[in-house]
Amino acid sequence: MPKDMTITRRGLLQCAAWSGLVAVPRAAAAAGGEAPYPNHPVTWVIPFAPGGATGRLSVLICDRLSRRLGQAFVLDHRPGAGGATATRSVASAAPDGYTILATSTANIISASLDSAPGADGSGDLVHVAGIARMPLLLLINKNLPAKTLAEFLAYARANTGKLSVGSAGPGTVQLLSAELFRMLGGITWSVVQYRGSGPALTDLTSGHIHAMFDNTAVAVDLLRSGKVRALAVSTRERAQAFPDLPAVAEILPAFETSGFYGVDAPRGTPKPIVDLLNREINAALADPEIRQHFDEIGATPITGDAGVYAATFRAEVMHWRKLVPQVSAKN
Numbered sequence: 001m002p003k004d005m006t007i008t009r010r011g012l013l014q015c016a017a018w019s020g021l022v023a024v025p026r027a028a029a030a031a032g033g034e035a036p037y038p039n040h041p042v043t044w045v046i047p048f049a050p051g052g053a054t055g056r057l058s059v060l061i062c063d064r065l066s067r068r069l070g071q072a073f074v075l076d077h078r079p080g081a082g083g084a085t086a087t088r089s090v091a092s093a094a095p096d097g098y099t100i101l102a103t104s105t106a107n108i109i110s111a112s113l114d115s116a117p118g119a120d121g122s123g124d125l126v127h128v129a130g131i132a133r134m135p136l137l138l139l140i141n142k143n144l145p146a147k148t149l150a151e152f153l154a155y156a157r158a159n160t161g162k163l164s165v166g167s168a169g170p171g172t173v174q175l176l177s178a179e180l181f182r183m184l185g186g187i188t189w190s191v192v193q194y195r196g197s198g199p200a201l202t203d204l205t206s207g208h209i210h211a212m213f214d215n216t217a218v219a220v221d222l223l224r225s226g227k228v229r230a231l232a233v234s235t236r237e238r239a240q241a242f243p244d245l246p247a248v249a250e251i252l253p254a255f256e257t258s259g260f261y262g263v264d265a266p267r268g269t270p271k272p273i274v275d276l277l278n279r280e281i282n283a284a285l286a287d288p289e290i291r292q293h294f295d296e297i298g299a300t301p302i303t304g305d306a307g308v309y310a311a312t313f314r315a316e317v318m319h320w321r322k323l324v325p326q327v328s329a330k331n
Contacts, residue, residue, distance in 0.1 A: 037273050041072040043099045047086035047106065048168060049079045051198020053215035054104045057131050057261055060293065064284035065277075079195040082106050082171035091124035095268035097277070101125065105173035105260045105320075108313070112320035113171075125264040127310040128274050129281040130302025132294060134259045136177055136213045136234035138248060141204055142227065144211075149231045149251055152211075156187040163189040166200030166212035174200070176320075177213035177234055177257045179327045184252040204228060215259040216241065216297040233298075234258060241298030257323075260316050262302060262309055278306045 044062055046055050055077065062073040078086035083106035093099035138149070146152035156163055165182075167175035174197055182189060189210075194200040197214045204212055205227045213234060222228045232248045233239045234257045248255040263281060265274065284290060285301040294301060302312060 037097050037276065038069055038071040040098070041074050042097065043076050044073045044102060045086050045090050045099065046075055046077045046102045047079065047083035047104065048077065049194075049196030049198050050077055051201065051218065052168060052196045053134070053217040053259060054102050054261060055196075055198075056217045058102045060290055061131060061263075061281060061284050064287060064290070065280055068280055068283065079169070082110070082169035082175075084110065084171075087125075090264070091266055093266050095266040095270075097265065097269055097273035099266065100128065100277070101264045102131075103262045103264050103313075105258075105316075106169070106171050107264075108260055108316045109171045109173065109176060109320050109324060111317045112324050124267055126267055126269050126274060126306075127313050128263040128265050128269075128306055129278040130304065130309040130312060131261040131263065131281070131285070132259075132299040132301055133261070134216050134297060134299035135239045135242075136173065136215055136257060136259060137219045137223075137230045137242070137245070138181070138211065138213055138232045138234070139201075139204060139219055139222070139228045139230055140211045141207050141209070142229045143207060144229070146231070147229075149246055149248065152231055153185050153187070153251065156185065156189065160188045161190070163187075163210045164192050164208075165189050166197075166204055166209045167191050167193050168197040168200060168214070169193060169195060173215075173257055173259055174213050176324065176327060178211075180255060180257065180323070181213070181248065181252070183327055184255055201228075213257075217259075217299065220297050239298040241296060260302075262313065274306055278309075 044058055046058055048054055058075055062075060065073045078089060083104060087101060087107060090099055090101040140146060140152060146155045165178045167178060170193060175191065178191065192209050197218055200212055201214060201218065201222065203209045205222065219230065223230055230245055232246050233242055234248055236247060236249050236256045238245065238247050282303050285303055302309065
């Protein structure tokens with residue numbers, strides 16, 4: 001069973017505390033004869049409220065980076081506008097490697113809405129490294145009578161307009177998954193917007209909303225505690241970590257979504273710094289403890305150099321560029 005990955009102030013302080021325990025294994029040369037990078041704490045910006053998958057994955061990676069590079073990687077939550085607030089703030093930051101962005105599917109979806117050159121984020125940000133891809137789970141309040149995906153679809157159709165679904169914010173994979181499910185399932189429900197999946201999950205467990213899609217990194221603890229019920233996974237095939245859960249596609253064949261996470265930095269960040277961060281994030285992803293945690297939540301590491309990650313990012317943009325108009329046209 002994985003360790004509790006809940007984001008707390010104590011966790012952030014522990015992440016920072018590791019910085020004094022090890023020497024820097026590799027340092028990127030700074031321009032102008034300055035001290036090698038990093039020589040002071042790095043701000044790791046998370047676009048959502050605490051409690052979501054982006055934050056939980058960031059805790060794992062920041063802990064390893066702090067240990068290996070000898071400086072604190074400090075988590076800074078800046079929720080708002082489905083991730084756009086944080087993205088804009090990082091894009092306008094100094095390109096010195098001391099402000100970096102934890103990207104998610106929200107960045108992909110935002111880029112997919114604009115077909116202009118550079119809409120994949122390359123105009124304002126440089127792609128540094130991937131972290132993971134993972135399924136989403138269709139979660140419902142445990143007091144609903146539905147016990148299976150088929151039963152839930154039937155229940156939603158019979159109670160048209162009476163159910164509410166939570167969203168982590170506009171333009172997020174949680175919202176687009178819910179809208180795709182609504183469209184393909186022929187149902188009607190109301191959407192409640194939150195500033196991250198953490199607050200939405202709180203309302204799901206208390207019964208203020210009835211359902212939501214969310215990433216396995218967040219949902220697994222709630223499932224094991226019996227606070228919510230999972231009905232299906234969002235990926236095309238069943239997830240090895242959740243073999244008893246069907247894929248939504250088994251009933252709605254055109255349904256397929258997943259969460260996507262990585263790291264970006266302001267445009268103009270020196271290549272030696274980008275390369276260093278890429279190497280160290282890849283080293284973190286090879287850590288046996290992180291690998292075990294990924295296996296338990298059904299996550300697949302996204303490895304490779306910055307160029308490989310940039311190509312993967314662009315391919316993901318193209319996937320959503322085809323999907324988003326289909327969902328939007330039905331709204």
